[in-house]
Amino acid sequence: MPTPEAETRDLQPLAEIDRVIHEPARLAILGVLSAVDSADFLFLQNQTGLTGGNLSSHMTRLEEAGYVEVTKEFVDRMPRTLLRATKKGRVALRQYKKSMLHLLKALPG
Amino acid sequence: MSLPESENQGRRFPDDADVQRRAYRALNEDGLVDFAVGLGLSFAALYIGLWRLAGVNMTAWSGLAPILVMLIARGLRRRFVYPRIGYARIRNASPAILLMAALTLLLVAGVVVMTIYARRGVRPPAMLFPWLLRLFALAGAGTLALMGCRTGWVRFYVHAGVVLVSVLASLAVRNTSYGLTLMLGLPGIILLATGLVVFGFFLRRHPKPTPEAMHANS
Numbered sequence: 619m620p621t622p623e624a625e626t627r628d629l630q631p632l633a634e635i636d637r638v639i640h641e642p643a644r645l646a647i648l649g650v651l652s653a654v655d656s657a658d659f660l661f662l663q664n665q666t667g668l669t670g671g672n673l674s675s676h677m678t679r680l681e682e683a684g685y686v687e688v689t690k691e692f693v694d695r696m697p698r699t700l701l702r703a704t705k706k707g708r709v710a711l712r713q714y715k716k717s718m719l720h721l722l723k724a725l726p727g
Numbered sequence: 728m729s730l731p732e733s734e735n736q737g738r739r740f741p742d743d744a745d746v747q748r749r750a751y752r753a754l755n756e757d758g759l760v761d762f763a764v765g766l767g768l769s770f771a772a773l774y775i776g777l778w779r780l781a782g783v784n785m786t787a788w789s790g791l792a793p794i795l796v797m798l799i800a801r802g803l804r805r806r807f808v809y810p811r812i813g814y815a816r817i818r819n820a821s822p823a824i825l826l827m828a829a830l831t832l833l834l835v836a837g838v839v840v841m842t843i844y845a846r847r848g849v850r851p852p853a854m855l856f857p858w859l860l861r862l863f864a865l866a867g868a869g870t871l872a873l874m875g876c877r878t879g880w881v882r883f884y885v886h887a888g889v890v891l892v893s894v895l896a897s898l899a900v901r902n903t904s905y906g907l908t909l910m911l912g913l914p915g916i917i918l919l920a921t922g923l924v925v926f927g928f929f930l931r932r933h934p935k936p937t938p939e940a941m942h943a944n945s
Contacts, residue, residue, distance in 0.1 A: 653746035654815045660936075661813025665753065694805050698814060 632721055638683045639714045643668055643676045648685060648711050651703035656689075658698055677701065685710055750815055751878045756932075757808045758925025760874070761886065763800040764867070765918030767793060772912030775860075780904055803926075811933040857903050864894050864910055882921060890914045 685707030
């Protein structure tokens with residue numbers, strides 16, 4: 619039977635988890651952006667189910683962390699604000715998934 | 728402490744394939760791919776029918792058809808789809824899908840080459856044309872099936888089946904021109920009609936956005 623100290627050691631990496639991505643809304647945003655090349659605000663809103671204000675504030679947080687970049691482009695001759703996951707963001711998401719899966723396996727019980 | 732069984736069931740991280748499939752599914756919900764492919768096939772059937780059956784040479788106009796189809800589909804997407812569900816650019820096809828597409832084409836090309844060899848000699852170009860069209864149609868069926876796999880929309884598998892059946896039906900028809908017109912026209916009409924119906928449902932499911940929502944997206 620594992621000792622309490624051993625269980626605590628197993629869960630210590632939980633304290634080091636990436637808290638920018640750990641928030642469910644931001645995880646959903648980055649998840650969608652990692653699956654597409656780029657997307658606009660409305661597409662993200664529909665895919666994540668977040669309200670406009672909520673999405674906006676989480677996008678700002680992700681942009682500050684360097685995980686998402688915002689560009690203005692012309693698509694079919696129409697100006698469009700596009701969001702895409704940066705390389706740093708994709709790597710961070712992969713690392714987060716790896717860490718969480720490892721932690722979930724280490725959970726006692 | 729573990730999660731209660733009822734909460735633990737089916738809990739897993741959505742992997743990249745799941746998220747990507749949801750994105751593809753959303754971007755093909757409008758039926759415009761069906762509509763565009765159906766329109767293209769219908770144009771092709773009209774071209775073959777007018778040329779082979781009525782002697783009207785539409786070659787000068789044949790290059791316009793794909794451009795017209797593309798312009799119509801893009802225009803509809805820009806006007807009706809992007810303001811409702813937003814815009815996303817899909818990443819490049821996965822290597823597995825590209826490999827499947829290449830293998831499908833190779834398989835079909837191999838069947839054609841074997842058919843030619845079996846008849847002991849090279850057919851004159853005029854007789855190769857129907858086979859090239861059939862090859863094209865089979866490749867199209869393969870692509871439609873791949874779209875079904877990528878998006879999860881069952882209708883693409885049905886379309887692939889319709890194209891396959893029409894290719895087989897064209898072989899059974901004695902008159903090659905009728906057969907080719909049937910091979911292109913039947914799936915063309917079905918896809919065109921399906922596309923329009925699906926597009927109608929899409930417009931009902933996603934009402935016109937409010938000016939505030941459109942402003943937020945600019």
